[in-house]
Amino acid sequence: MKVVIVGGGAGGISTASNIRKLDNDIEITVLTRDNKVAYSPCAIPYVLAGVIETFDDIVMRTPEDYKNKNIEVITEVEVTAVDSDKKTVTYEREGKETVMDYDKLVLATGGNPFVPPMQGVDLDGVFKIRNIADGIKVQEAMKDAKSAIVTGAGLIGIEIAFALKNQGLDVILSEMMPQIVPRSLDKDMSDILVKYLEMEGIKVVLGKPITRLIGDGKVERACFGDEEVYDADMVIMATGVRPELELAKMAGCNTGRWAIIVNDRMETSVDDIYAVGDCVESRDLILGSNTISHLGTTAVRQSKTLARTICGKKSKFNPVLNSMVSKVGKLEFGAVGYTTGFAMQNQIRPVVQKVQALTRARYYPNAKPMDIKVICDGNGTIIGCQIIAEERVAERIDTMTLAITEGLTCFDLSNMEFAYAPPVSMVTDPLILAVEEVSKKFN
Structure with a gap:
């Protein structure tokens, strides 16, 4: 059997590795437009900040490493066509066109940075950041820059802004919404982060x-609205990504509101x-509807499910909660599940305690100090949590991810056993304090 994978990011390269763990005989080829594979784009801001020394340090494997595992990785190619009837893909490399047949085709095409018109x-001097090549361009431009504007205050935007400030630039972080990290944090929590950044x-x-x-010829200033103008030697567009769907549509795959429709075995509508x-679109755990989950952790989980599917083993990808955590400077922040606003938008009346x-x-x-916000539905079932502190955020977000996945109520969690030692926690864990307080709002 011959498996062709289009895309060498977390989803594509992890699928190749996981197939090889399960089967030594399947022929695997990965096609990627990048010149590097097996690295985490999430690490790019920390290289720019100087916390990680070089971009080479975040590359975990080379194409030669995969060749030793009998996985062929072909870099710097552009896949131009998919024919699902003939079961072929066409790609261009160094001016030469090649047609390759497949038995199974994996689309791991990722997304393209969205740049507002x-x-x-x-x-x-205007940059986007999606891969190492983009990071290198920004790193070079930083050497001659004194000021920068980062537009888009999601995770990458915040991390990039802090990285540039850490390297001595004057930095403005802009967001068209009235708060930062709007998908994961409520405004009162994001205000804590804004205060720290300022x-x-x-x-x-x-x-x-x-x-x-x-x-x-080169960017000098940025206009906000009709009045405010700020000087900038460089501008970073961290305004999100849009799924790359051209090949999926060419192959006849069904797409939804945002991306490719797949089932819980990662199969598209095309055999x-x-x-x-x-x-791809994922299933939201709380509502049961489709959503998007642009997280490397989601892609890696999906790759494990897909590898088992291709190898003929039982597999199922579970719905997502989009749990996240990040760190800027000394401050960690994380969230899982719904914000108060998102709950209300979806006709859930939230019961909230901070x-x-x-x-x-x-x-x-x-x-x-540790700020914790817990969001429950009208029955006391936990549907969201947000945490900001200088330490030990990730493990508590993971705990709340498990609690929401298992459908626990605030009453259930308040009676559970937690480990304790003075150097690592209060005798009553902060999570327990939070769910005990929200429990008081129920009769």
Whole structure:
């Protein structure tokens, strides 16, 4: 059997590796337009910040490494056609066109950075960041820059803004919404993060999209609305990604509101064509409807399911909650499930409680404040959690991910056993404090 995988990101390369773990005989070919594989784009901001020394440090495997596993990785190619009737893919490399047949085809085409249509986006000094090549361009431009604007205050935008500030640039972080990280945090929680960023010297501009960029060949200024103008030697467009669907549509795969429709075995509507990663829609655990989950963790989980499917083993991809965590400077922030606003948009009347606790016993040195927000539905079932602190956020977000997945109520969680030692927690864990408080709102 011959498996061809289009895309060398987390979804594609992990699918190849997981198939090989299950079967030594399947012929596997990965086609990617990138010149590197097996790296985490999430690490790019930390290279720019100087926390990780070089981009080479975030590349975990080379095409030669995969060749030793009997996986062929062909880099710097552009796949131009898919024929699902003849079961072929066509790609171009160094001016030469090649037609390759397949028995099973995996579309792991990911997404393309979304750049809002506006005057000046084609000027020199305007960048997007999706891969290492983009990161290298930004790194070079930083050497001669004194000021930068990052537009789009999702995770990558915030991390990039902090990285540039860490390297000595004057930085403005802009977001067209009235808050940062709007998909994962409520405004009162995001305000804590904004306060920290501003304390670190980053100017945050909210509710005002960039309307045009000005410069003579190279960007010099950015206009917000009709009035505000800020100088900038470079502008980073961190305005999200859009799934790359051209090949899926060419192959006849059904697409939904955002991306390719797949079942829980990662099968598309076309026989012997599968899809994983940013280019597919996932099932939302709480509502049961389709959603998008542009997270590397989701892509890797999907790749394990798909590998088992292709190898003829029982498999099922579970619905998503889009749990996330990040760190900028000293501050960690994470979230899982629904925000208060998103719950209300979906006709769920949320019951909410926010508490402040400590990361360690209050008498233990260097205990840090921890802000926790818990969101329940009208029955007390936990549907969301947001946490901000200087330490130990990730493990508590993981705990709440498990609680929501298992359908626990705030009453269930408040009676559960948690480990304790003064250096790592309060005797009553901050999560327990939060769910005990929200439980009081129910009779």
